[in-house]
Amino acid sequence: MEKVQAKLEIERLSNELNVHNHAYYVENDSKISDFDFDQLLLKLQKLEEQFPELADENSPTKRVGGDITKKFKTIIHRFPMLSLSNSYSKEEIIEWENRIKKSIETPIEYVCELKYDGVAIGISYKNGKLDKAVTRGDGTQGEDVTTNVKTIKSIPLQLKGDFPFDFEIRGEIFFPLESFKKANEERKLNGEQEFANPRNSASGTLKSQDSKVVATRGLDCFLYGIYGEDLDRKNLTFAHYEAVLKAKDWGFKTPNPKLNYIHKTSTIEGIMDFINYWDEKRATLPFEIDGVVLKVNSYDMQQELGFTAKSPRWAIAYKFKTERVETILESVVYQVGRTGAITPVANLKSVSLGGTTVKRASLHNADQIEKLNLHYFDTVYVEKGGEIIPKIVGVNENLRKINAEKVKYILTCPICNSDLTRKEGESNHFCPNEKFCKPQISGRIEHFISRKALNIDGIGAETIDLMVSKSLIKDPADLYDLTFDQIVNLERMADKSANNILIGLRESTKIPFERVLFGMGIRFVGETVAKQLAKAFKSIEKLTAASYADLILIDEIGEKIAISVINFFLDSENKKIIERLKKAGLQFEIIEKEISSNVLDGKNFVVSGVFTKFTRDEIKKMIEDNGGKNVSSISAKTDYVLAGENMGPAKLVKATKLSIPIISEVDFLSMI
Ligand code: IVH
Numbered sequence: 001m002e003k004v005q006a007k008l009e010i011e012r013l014s015n016e017l018n019v020h021n022h023a024y025y026v027e028n029d030s031k032i033s034d035f036d037f038d039q040l041l042l043k044l045q046k047l048e049e050q051f052p053e054l055a056d057e058n059s060p061t062k063r064v065g066g067d068i069t070k071k072f073k074t075i076i077h078r079f080p081m082l083s084l085s086n087s088y089s090k091e092e093i094i095e096w097e098n099r100i101k102k103s104i105e106t107p108i109e110y111v112c113e114l115k116y117d118g119v120a121i122g123i124s125y126k127n128g129k130l131d132k133a134v135t136r137g138d139g140t141q142g143e144d145v146t147t148n149v150k151t152i153k154s155i156p157l158q159l160k161g162d163f164p165f166d167f168e169i170r171g172e173i174f175f176p177l178e179s180f181k182k183a184n185e186e187r188k189l190n191g192e193q194e195f196a197n198p199r200n201s202a203s204g205t206l207k208s209q210d211s212k213v214v215a216t217r218g219l220d221c222f223l224y225g226i227y228g229e230d231l232d233r234k235n236l237t238f239a240h241y242e243a244v245l246k247a248k249d250w251g252f253k254t255p256n257p258k259l260n261y262i263h264k265t266s267t268i269e270g271i272m273d274f275i276n277y278w279d280e281k282r283a284t285l286p287f288e289i290d291g292v293v294l295k296v297n298s299y300d301m302q303q304e305l306g307f308t309a310k311s312p313r314w315a316i317a318y319k320f321k322t323e324r325v326e327t328i329l330e331s332v333v334y335q336v337g338r339t340g341a342i343t344p345v346a347n348l349k350s351v352s353l354g355g356t357t358v359k360r361a362s363l364h365n366a367d368q369i370e371k372l373n374l375h376y377f378d379t380v381y382v383e384k385g386g387e388i389i390p391k392i393v394g395v396n397e398n399l400r401k402i403n404a405e406k407v408k409y410i411l412t413c414p415i416c417n418s419d420l421t422r423k424e425g426e427s428n429h430f431c432p433n434e435k436f437c438k439p440q441i442s443g444r445i446e447h448f449i450s451r452k453a454l455n456i457d458g459i460g461a462e463t464i465d466l467m468v469s470k471s472l473i474k475d476p477a478d479l480y481d482l483t484f485d486q487i488v489n490l491e492r493m494a495d496k497s498a499n500n501i502l503i504g505l506r507e508s509t510k511i512p513f514e515r516v517l518f519g520m521g522i523r524f525v526g527e528t529v530a531k532q533l534a535k536a537f538k539s540i541e542k543l544t545a546a547s548y549a550d551l552i553l554i555d556e557i558g559e560k561i562a563i564s565v566i567n568f569f570l571d572s573e574n575k576k577i578i579e580r581l582k583k584a585g586l587q588f589e590i591i592e593k594e595i596s597s598n599v600l601d602g603k604n605f606v607v608s609g610v611f612t613k614f615t616r617d618e619i620k621k622m623i624e625d626n627g628g629k630n631v632s633s634i635s636a637k638t639d640y641v642l643a644g645e646n647m648g649p650a651k652l653v654k655a656t657k658l659s660i661p662i663i664s665e666v667d668f669l670s671m672i
Pocket of ligand 1: 081082083084085113114115116117119120121171172224225293311312315
């Protein structure tokens with residue numbers, strides 16, 4: 001493709017992708033399948049690789065991440081990023097509103113907003129293009145996290161409509177609860193420490209050095225303020241509410257008044273209604289809020305009211321009281337996970353919290369227990385945050401019993417008595433006895449049969465525990481040696497259930513390689529990494545033979561994963577298990593799907609050069625499988641020249657002379 005043509009095509013693809021991104025992430029209304037979206041993105045990526053000088057720094061390809069930031073640059077804020085004064089009682093809100101009424105002339109409009117619980121961000125746009133995204137820092141200067149912010153799909157890279165030429169928009173980046181849950185499920189499956197809460201992990205993610213990590217986490221952003229010296233006031237109708245809603249026309253995700261995320265009122269009653277509504281309904285939101293924010297709407301009035309040293313007089317935050325209850329710590333138990341990680345859990349005297357009865361609370365790790373200075377039978381404060389399991393946030397030391405015994409973290413495994421280990425820099429203790437410690441054995445097999453791995457119907461965690469305790473199984477391969485009699489003789493096992501288990505096991509031999517690989521439970525190899533490994537190496541033999549250098553060449557595989565994979569395949573026990581699973585008929589190589597259609601009906605192709613994904617013969621076969629015809633030389637009847645690397649120059653000249661489109665392997669794949 002000529003450079004001029006490529007430039008047009010890059011622009012066309014970027015616009016189309018921006019429109020689809022906005023429809024999906026801002027409007028919640030997608031008009032294209034994921035597959036088609038990826039194809040467009042791939043096309044753009046390819047063109048940008050071919051013509052790097054045409055690649056825009058705000059191209060939709062930047063959404064996927066990939067850039068590494070070793071150290072974030074410090075940026076001085078053009079407008080200081082102040083904080084809000086907080087209030088915890090409705091009386092304080094009434095006093096605030098009275099103060100305002102006394103200082104300026106009525107009528108006054110107030111804007112009620114949600115107080116998103118995330119990380120503040122200031123994003124500047126120049127001529128409609130995202131220029132810089134900076135964290136709050138100390139309010140005067142923050143860190144340049146532009147590369148990471150560009151991967152957040154609801155933040156526009158290119159604005160539309162009648163946006164101001166040079167302005168900054170501020171908002172809150174947060175972890176939607178759904179994405180938070182998904183991230184933690186994935187971390188659990190990978191044997192990684194789970195995130196403690198959405199707010200802290202959003203903040204941690206935003207400071208990640210690898211923007212690819214940010215791209216996969218599913219962060220989101222709501223915007224709540226527009227700043228600029230040359231803001232066209234006419235355009236923004238002089239007021240905050242109107243300006244924020246106007247930003248929607250420029251492509252931003254702004255709070256929806258129809259969902260009562262933002263509301264304009266002129267009365268204190270209106271303010272109280274908003275506070276009461278969200279105090280009661282906040283648990284129904286798909287993200288966390290820790291209060292509401294009240295602002296005077298008119299920019300002129302805001303200016304008149306001004307600022308104190310730390311915060312504006314024209315705004316105030318009302319913070320919800322987090323429901324916190326007191327109860328007694330009865331005991332601490334220690335759970336052993338599939339990777340040997342130890343999780344301390346507090347058993348509590350039953351107490352009602354946020355509409356549910358709470359009996360257990362997470363204690364996370366040894367440091368947390370130490371920090372709380374926890375003693376047995378202490379009266380503890382329990383809160384429910386974004387986590388499913390509530391947490392102990394403090395101790396009422398005044399009520400501590402005399403001679404109360406301090407909770408001391410265990411030194412040995414509660415199941416197998418092995419000495420626990422704790423690696424430097426890790427917060428969890430581990431039981432190193434991976435071969436013989438029962439919960440680790442059960443955990444590995446439970447992971448193997450789980451829905452996203454081998455999805456074996458009919459067996460649950462209880463049955464696995466029973467089989468392990470009766471020494472019927474000790475690794476996943478043992479499952480395939482089980483006989484009907486062995487299964488049916490287990491407690492509470494009927495003939496039908498035993499049969500179902502055997503059928504489930506047989507069915508699992510159809511599960512594709514990447515899921516078998518995921519099911520092996522290699523530490524840090526989650527679903528996505530397993531897919532990448534399977535795609536790159538195609539078979540277990542090739543993966544076993546892969547060197548560290550081979551592994552880190554693969555997308556998303558870093559040092560930690562590469563070492564874990566190598567160690568896994570060095571272990572002779574693991575090798576034996578794989579051999580036995582192979583004998584049982586499980587899939588240990590990728591079976592390339594046959595693509596066939598008639599989309600290329602009547603089209604003549606000339607294939608020339610060397611290709612990266614397929615051999616020339618494979619490509620020729622795909623052309624025929626999809627209704628096309630292979631011809632050996634270029635003529636006026638040729639529809640496409642499919643060009644790989646080192647295509648003969650004579651062919652190139654001839655194709656150009658006859659204006660025959662020259663397409664790449666990627667173009668061809670998207671055609672079929
Ligand atoms: S306005 C001059 N509006 O709360 C004050 N802040 O202390 C400008 N926050 O970390 C802030 N939701 O990021 C404003 N609707 C909202 C907000 C909000 C959350 C955060 C903000 C900052 C803190 C203010």
